[in-house]
Amino acid sequence: VSTDTELGGYVREFETRVRHDTDEIYMRLDDEQTKRQLLAGRLNMLFRDRRAHAYTRQLMETEARMSREAWGQVTALQAQVTTLQGQQGLARDYTQSELPEEAGGSA
Template sequence: MTEFATMVRQDTDKIYRRLDDVQDDRLLMSGRLNMLHRDRSAYARTTLLMEREARLSRKAWGWSMDASDTAHSDVRVLRTTVLAQQTEIAALRAADRARQAQLVETLRLMSTLQTQKMAPKRTTKSTLATTTTPTTSVTDEQLKRLIDQGVANALAARDADRSRNGEDSHDSGTGIRRQAPFAR
């Protein structure tokens, strides 16, 4: 019987220990449940904050995509503009090269004309002998002055004719004033 009593006591101790463990587990679970119950409002607030943050993040993402699309289209427009301007610059450079070639050719011809001897004058019926003019080198500035002087002389001669003729034009062009016809 002693063995039986010892065994019953040991079993009873095991049962009490298990009951204590179960009681401890129950108290622990009750504490956790109370803690969850107390933190429920904090969890709810955290959930709302997370949802709001997610909503704002989606909205910001949409705005950034719109801005990215706008920037992308602006870059395309700028790229097209740059390509068009590069084409125009190439055309202008080609035209400039052509004009420079024409200018070089014109300067070469002017230089040739300045250094070339003038052809002798041909004889006319009034002169039996031919006359030649000596060649002289003329600079561009001298040539311009000669042209300006010739234009100025022609304008002065025209103005002199007008002042001599007056408004009624009785001058025959010889400097002699025509007389008015006699009355019959």
Template sequence: EVGYRITDSWDEIVETLQGAPVSIDTKLGRYKREFETRVRQDTDEIYMRLDDEQTERQLLAGRRNMLFRDRRAHAYTRHLMETEARMSQEAWVRATDASDLVRGKAADRRRQTVILELLRIDHRRSTKITELRTALQGQVTALQG
């Protein structure tokens, strides 16, 4: 009796079913088999989900532990990559500077060649002017004299 003069009929049914042989032909026997099958399937599904959850947790814990162990290696790899990037940038700057220097030297050589050519032309003109002035002075002296 559960209380308030209510009898627990479920317990009586279970006790009756456990004691009585189950006949395949009876409706109650079929319900009992379906109930047992459903309970077994539900229990199997619950255990399967628990196993899956446990496996997933173990996998995640393993990954977390692996990442934790590899933390130093990842930090060192990051440091190496940053150092390589910085050195590559510095090498690029040096190469650009060297290229600019070579271009500047080539431009300086071209300028020096042009200046030397202009100096030769100026020297020839100066020589020619000196010759013409000397000839002109000779003519002026001849006319005065």
């Protein structure tokens, strides 16, 4: 009977250790699986971010190009306005110098 009791104790201890070791193995596997899932999620997020950053870069480059074009057009328009203002000034000077002669010629 003593041998059966001792054997039963060993079996229970062995069973307890096996369960404990099995639980520990499963916990480690779960931890690794969780780490892999986290890494996979981060990798997917990086790919999405990469696409978003590329799109943002493209938008910024387009905006910069359009801004340069607008700046060039503003500069050209300013030059045209200056030219027109100069021509109007000459025209005013010309008409003012002509008015007294016309007034004098008709009197």
